[in-house]
Amino acid sequence: MINEGTFKALVVEKNDGQLVATMKQLTVEDLPREDVLIQVDYSTLNYKEGLGFANRNKIFRIFPIVPGVDLAGTVVESKSPNFKPGDQVILNGWSVGERYWGGYAQMARIKSDFLIPLPKGMDTKKAMSIGTAGYTAMLLTMSLEEAGVKPDSGPVIVTGAAGGVGSNAVAILAKLGYEVTALTKVGQEFTHDFLRQIGAREFAGGKEWLQMPAPLETQKWAGAVDTVGSMVLARIISEMKYAGCVSACGLAGGFDLSITVMPFILRGVSLRGVDSVWCPNPRRIAAWDRLVTDIPDAALDRINKVIKLDEVPQYAKEILAGNVTGHIVVDVNA
The missing domain is CATH 3.90.180.10 (Medium-chain alcohol dehydrogenases, catalytic domain)
Incomplete structure (x- = not known):
């Protein structure tokens, strides 16, 4: 021993x-x-x-x-x-x-x-293949579901999609039937084949993601998972459809957020923060129980x-x- x-x-x-x-x-x-x-x-x-x-x-x-x-x-x-x-x-x-x-x-x-x-039905290697990244992605998905975002609500965008949390979110949402758009950095187009294999249907990117958006942009997304923050999160919020929800957990692009109240009061958009560190055990266990089946082993x-x-x-x-x-x-x- x-x-x-x-x-x-x-x-x-x-x-x-x-x-x-x-x-x-x-x-x-x-x-x-x-x-x-x-x-x-x-x-x-x-x-x-x-x-x-x-x-x-x-x-x-x-x-x-x-x-x-x-x-x-x-x-x-x-x-x-x-x-x-x-x-x-x-x-x-x-x-x-x-x-x-x-x-x-x-x-x-x-x-x-x-x-x-x-959880029953999971070994320790699968548990760490999921890890904090997959567990956080499950919490983000649960947050969208609780906000009323359903697979037939419309496209859902995942930012930082090639990263740990992002890729797990793509796989989980796709498994549940959501139409997933993956946002990756300029120059990371080489990740698109990988993301397509785990469930992404469409891809977003371009120089506009490096620029501050107008208070209200064209409505595109029924839901969003954001791991980036800063200007990316600001643009996501400005592009949300009526009653859409952004579930946010990360600040890889910065912790600042310059937005107006207009998406919230004119489109009924919601922004829900997700924390994985201090999440109470009952919700933590519920997320892990779902991960036994809600993320494909192939992904x-x-x-x-x-x-x-x-x-x-x-x-x-x-x-x-x-x-x-x-x-x-x-x-x-x-």
Whole structure:
């Protein structure tokens, strides 16, 4: 058993203001004193970790830290009545990998309040193929549904469609019967074949997406999933159809938003924010239960790339530079 000796972990330390990521051999005694010990199978790499490794946005709040906002694995020891050895569990969010040690290690000690059971019909690799990106995409989809956006309402646009959250949203919405338009950056037209394979019907792009829109543009979208923010989100809102809804979760393009109230009061448009980090467990579990069936395995195979733990810093640079298509799974035991 790994916990009887040493195990590998990717540890980030801060030296003279610079972040240093090092592969280390740790023991269970090096882990935080939380109530559930987990043997980790897989984690993920997301845009947030890209920011963290680049020492931007103060993602990593404690040092040393084992990053990784996700993990899936098996309980080895538990002081919680809610989990017992042998249980398979998932972790997403709760500032794990930021304020608490996360999933980039073969063993992890996690607060039991942060864990949910692995859904029936899903293994740990599929769980991390979905990861925070797919779980967030499911929350975004649920938000659109609750706003009354249905498959027959009209086209739905997904921004940042080639990224982790975006590609999962494309696959989920397409599986549910929505007519999906994918928005990608200028110069990322090479991703269109990939996006078409996972369900995108149409594509949007062009220089207008780099410009501020008029308060009201031509009505195009019944719904939208936005991972970008800033001018892209402003344009999406200005182009919404009457009673349309934008479900927003990201700020890859910036956290500013310059708009007028006109789309809201003249077209009845709604803007719904989606948070995956602090989402209450009942809604979190509901999203994961739907992910057993509402995202096609074939799409996950196309969306995901599996990397080794020691490759994380390299790929973190690539994901921040926009050079990664889809989603990255981290096999901590490879």
